[in-house]
Each structure stands twice: as structure tokens, then as C-alpha cells.
Amino acid sequence: MDKTWFERAIFFSWYCGIRDCAYCYMSTQPDSKKAVRSKESLIAELILCKKLGWKIGFISGGIGAFSHSRFKEVISDMHKVSGEKFWLNIGALSEKELKDLLPYTCGVVGSIETVNRKIHDKVCPSKPIEPYLKMFSVSSKLGLKNVITIIIGLGESIDDFAEFEKIVKKYKIVKVHFYGLNPQKGTVFENCKPPTEEYQAEWISKTREKFPSIDIQCGIWLDRVDRVGTLLKAGANSISKFPALNKFGSKEAFEIEKQAKLAGREFVGTLTKLPLVDWDSEVNKLKIDPELKKKVLVKLEQYLKKMK
Numbered sequence: 001m002d003k004t005w006f007e008r009a010i011f012f013s014w015y016c017g018i019r020d021c022a023y024c025y026m027s028t029q030p031d032s033k034k035a036v037r038s039k040e041s042l043i044a045e046l047i048l049c050k051k052l053g054w055k056i057g058f059i060s061g062g063i064g065a066f067s068h069s070r071f072k073e074v075i076s077d078m079h080k081v082s083g084e085k086f087w088l089n090i091g092a093l094s095e096k097e098l099k100d101l102l103p104y105t106c107g108v109v110g111s112i113e114t115v116n117r118k119i120h121d122k123v124c125p126s127k128p129i130e131p132y133l134k135m136f137s138v139s140s141k142l143g144l145k146n147v148i149t150i151i152i153g154l155g156e157s158i159d160d161f162a163e164f165e166k167i168v169k170k171y172k173i174v175k176v177h178f179y180g181l182n183p184q185k186g187t188v189f190e191n192c193k194p195p196t197e198e199y200q201a202e203w204i205s206k207t208r209e210k211f212p213s214i215d216i217q218c219g220i221w222l223d224r225v226d227r228v229g230t231l232l233k234a235g236a237n238s239i240s241k242f243p244a245l246n247k248f249g250s251k252e253a254f255e256i257e258k259q260a261k262l263a264g265r266e267f268v269g270t271l272t273k274l275p276l277v278d279w280d281s282e283v284n285k286l287k288i289d290p291e292l293k294k295k296v297l298v299k300l301e302q303y304l305k306k307m308k
């Protein structure tokens with residue numbers, strides 16, 4: 001039986017220096033440089049993901065939330081904890097920055113969001129596509145892999161698929177995150193409808209058809225868990241965006257696992273059942289600063305309490 005799994009994007013901030021992408025919750029928030037997470041909270045989340053069988057979709061945060069040196073310090077500790085290299089979704093990185101982060105990086109994620117240039121200019125006025133395309137070229141030169149994120153439902157149509165196909169080919173994109181618009185209060189999309197299940201599936205199935213070995217992740221919000229089966233059948237490999245920590249063990253989490261089964265997939269990991277783990281010994285064996293270990297344990301206990 002084919003497998004599927006949940007991928008968690010780990011966010012290090014609720015701050016963004018741009019804050020004008022038309023669909024984004026951050027664009028409705030006041031400027032606050034304080035909204036960044038602590039290292040212990042990020043590490044605790046990472047440990048939970050590993051033990052629950054969730055893959056790490058990418059590490060992300062608002063542009064300008066961390067300085068480069070702070071980010072390097074955090075990602076290096078996260079690498080020590082899980083031993084893996086991460087996908088970085090932290091804006092368009094320069095060659096110098098990428099070289100510096102190479103030991104912890106398997107590839108870069110360009111949040112292109114839409115390949116329709118006219119719509120892009122409107123919805124992402126301060127986040128142009130070109131710097132991401134440049135980053136992809138540099139990343140390939142350094143032996144890293146390239147990933148893009150697309151939000152379905154921003155006003156594009158399936159006719160834009162041809163442009164999408166060109167970008168995937170030209171920049172050797174190995175993975176696509178297909179999200180669906182989540183209309184946020186206070187944005188111009190507030191009264192818009194999310195994309196239909198059929199339309200999200202159409203983008204996925206066309207991509208699967210053109211690129212049989214590409215990795216496709218489908219973004220599922222809480223209100224769309226009933227479409228998981230359709231999106232998996234259309235060709236998605238994995239599921240993301242579901243608020244898996246807050247909604248662990250909820251009826252929606254059970255529905256996702258059920259939908260995977262209906263699509264003929266084995267669901268790797270769990271969204272519903274906490275495994276028996278000796279969390280103290282898991283944290284104690286980490287090769288990180290002892291003071292940090294203590295703080296990680298406190299955070300882990302807070303998360304686990306919420307999930308139980």
C-alpha cells in the first residue's frame with residue numbers, strides 16, 4: 001500500500017517585516033518585533049514532530065524576524081536535535097547566506113504563491129518572484145534542491161498551469177506545496193470563498209501527470225479535512241497546514257486518518273494517538289546545552305498537556 005503522512009512547517013515567528021501580502025494574516029497585524037519564538041519552544045516542537053512521525057515540511061518565519069546569525073544559531077541547534085537537514089522558507093536567500101547555512105540545509109522553498117504575474121503584483125507587492133528565481137539558480141549551483149509554494153484561489157485559473165510548468169522545469173523544482181486560500185478577516189479576501197475541492201485537485205492531478213516523480217504536498221485547513229481523500233487520489237504525497245498540535249486527537253484529525261485509508265494509503269505517524277515516550281530521557285540524551293534541555297522539557301510538558 002502507498003504511504004502518506006503529515007508534514008509540519010515549523011514557524012519561528014509571528015512577525016514579518018513585509019506585512020503587505022494581501023491574503024496573509026500577518027498583513028492585519030501591527031508591527032511587533034517581539035513576536036518570535038524561543039529556541040526551547042522550537043526544539044520542543046521538533047521533538048514532538050519526530051516522535052509523532054510527522055515530517056518537517058520546512059522551517060519558516062516572517063522576513064526580518066531573526067537576524068542571520070540568530071537564525072544560524074537556532075537552526076544549528078535544531079540540526080543537533082534531529083540530525084536532519086531542513087528545507088528553508090525564509091525569503092530569498094543570497095549565495096553568501098546559503099553557503100553559510102549549507103550544513104543544516106537540504107533545500108530552499110520559494111514562496112511564489114502564484115505564477116500569474118498580474119495577480120502576483122497585486123497580492124505580493126513587496127515579495128517579487130525574481131529574487132526567488134535567482135535563489136533557485138544559486139541553490140542548484142550549491143547542490144541544494146528547490147521547492148515552491150502555491151496558493152490556489154488567489155484569482156488565477158488553470159490556464160496558468162503552463163507558466164507553472166515552465167518554472168518547475170526551468171528551476172528543477174522537486175516539490176510543490178499546494179495550499180488553498182484561507183480567507184483571513186481584515187484582508188481583501190475576507191469575503192472570498194476558498195478554492196473548491198475539485199479545483200485544488202485539478203492543479204494536483206495536472207502536476208502529477210506532467211511530473212510523475214515530483215513531491216506534492218496539499219495544504220488542508222481545519223474546515224477542509226473531508227477533501228484529503230480526493231487530493232491524495234489526485235496525486236498528493238502528503239498533507240500539511242492542519243493545526244495538528246492544537247487539534248491533536250480531534251474529530252478532524254481522525255477524519256484525516258480515515259480519508260487517507262479511503263484513498264488507499266497507509267498513514268505514517270499519528271494525528272490521534274500519543275505514543276508512549278519517556279520524554280525526560282529523550283531530552284536528556286540530546287547534545288545541547290544543559291540549561292536549554294531544562295527549558296525544552298518545560299515547553300514539551302506544556303505542549304503535551306494541551307494535546308492530552
Ligand code: SF4
Nearest residue numbers: 016019020021024026
Ligand atoms: S512575506 Fe510571508 S509572512 Fe510576510 S506578509 Fe507576505 S506572506 Fe505574510
